[in-house]
Amino acid sequence: MTVPATAVSTQLKFSIVIPTYKEAGGIERLIVTLDGVFKRNALDGEIVVVDDNSPDGTGDIVERLAREGYPVRCLHRPGKMGLSSGVIDGWKFARPDSEALGAMDADFSHDASIIPEMVAALKNGYDLAIGSRYVKGGGIEDWPLQRKITSLVAIALAKPLTPVRDITSGYFLVRRTSLEGVELDPIGFKIGLEVIAKARYNRVLEVPYVFTDRVSGTSKLNQNEIANYLRQLVRIYRGRLTGRN
DSSP: OOOOOOOOOSSOEEEEEEEESSOTTTHHHHHHHHHHHHHHTTOEEEEEEEEOOOTTOHHHHHHHHHHTTOSEEEEEOSSOOOHHHHHHHHHHHSOTTOSEEEEOOSSSOSOGGGHHHHHHHHHTTOSEEEEESSSTTOEEESOOHHHHHHHHHHHHHHGGGOSOSOTTOOOEEEEGGGGTTOOOOOOSSOHHHHHHHHSOOSOEEEEEOEEEOOSSSOOOOOHHHHHHHHHHHHHHHHHHHHTOO
């Protein structure tokens, strides 16, 4: 994926991509919440919802909100094509003058209130800001022990790649220039891992937040996605060994 460079302005423009499939139960509330965060903090943010032809009308809800004046656009895809590819397609669809690109989940597990701090980090010279569960002040609520162990094992497997504590985070903002010429692999749903391991950045800030389990809908995590994560790790390690990333 290659994203064209943009000029830096005094007010950082950014686009946050939210990939969706059957998220009608909560997408309106999330867009309204993000709009409130943008307005209260005078942020120049755009919301891009990438909907994989949700049968519950998720895309229709987003289109209605766009007509009502919310800062959102919807990219409709023909079927369920995966979270990571949805984020990548959303970045290509994002307005061309956005200097930063981001991703977050549609299920309220990511705390929208830390977005101003993430934007401020990029304005102050950081290239990548990550919503982090594993730094001081961060945490996880309402997860069963097995899922906590799965998360910690996933992080341990990726630990040699980067000093970032929450390498599996799917909540982040990255400078558009940091993605120029970077080949991102859309396998699985850990797009954050791809960006953290491959993007060209110098300074990274982990912003603490408390991850809460989804408010509506069903989790995307299953055995197939765990297998995809392992395949993704193998590809990244192989790329490091061969000098491809």
